[in-house]
Amino acid sequence: MAEAPPVPSVGRMTQTNPPVLSIRAATKTYGSATAAVTALDAVTLDIEAGRFTAVMGPSGSGKSTLMNLAAGLDDPTSGEVWLDHHPLHRLSDEERTVLRRTHVGFVFQAYNLVPTLTAYENVVLPFDLAGRGLGPEDRAWVDRLMTDLGLDARRDHRPAELSGGQQQRVAIARALGSRPRIVIADEPTGNLDTRSSREVLDLLRAAVDDYGQTIAMVSHDPVAAARADRILLIADGRIVGDHDRCTPAEIAGLLIDLEVGAA
């Protein structure tokens, strides 16, 4: 099976798990000539299996671009993106779509639930999209997720009949239901109040601790990022910091240093 080239021996010393995602010298440029914007600049990194990684950085620093490349939603201008040993940078759009359906779960700030489907139907939608039904094990897993996420009494409700926190829990159940190799969460608590945010972060943390899920989360919130095992800092399209678990205060300090450094 093909492999990503090894990551250069710099950065954190605590990496122990094999990578699910390997990005090598990935550059993404939008536009051309004088209007060209380098959104990502030769980024190299591994996202390890079974860990919760937070990606932080100022607005426009390249976080969404990085996540889009990681999920195969977009192509690097140059460089390599390997997802679970699949070279995304060499696949066609169609091949990437198929791989995404089986390998990637998404949680967005705006929930992105299908309004005409019930909570349960939304959760099992990835199985339908991937063209596979639910086996008995899948059913048991989805039922367990619905229970663990406190959604049993809301199974047959449509998104409009749910609170923001409940809708985000449905989105998390949908992302975890098909046991993807990686869950990509883009500001998952951005629209939630403090209590719902904490619940959502507890669930993401539990998915990593109890189910061995791999999660990469973009967030602006130091409290959210403090739940992660690793904090990646990005500025001007480059990784400028790579830290093991930090407190919210430490993360806030890192972000202030970034802003001050950029001023």
Ligand SMILES: Nc1ncnc2c1ncn2[C@@H]1O[C@H](COP(=O)(O)OP(=O)(O)OP(=O)(O)O)[C@@H](O)[C@H]1O
């Ligand atoms: N489709 C596009 N066309 C042109 N430029 C783009 C496009 N998408 C992103 N950019 C530019 O690339 C850079 C990185 O954008 P990106 O959305 O990745 O940043 P971000 O860190 O996610 O920002 P935010 O926190 O505000 O969401 C920005 O300068 C942005 O203007």
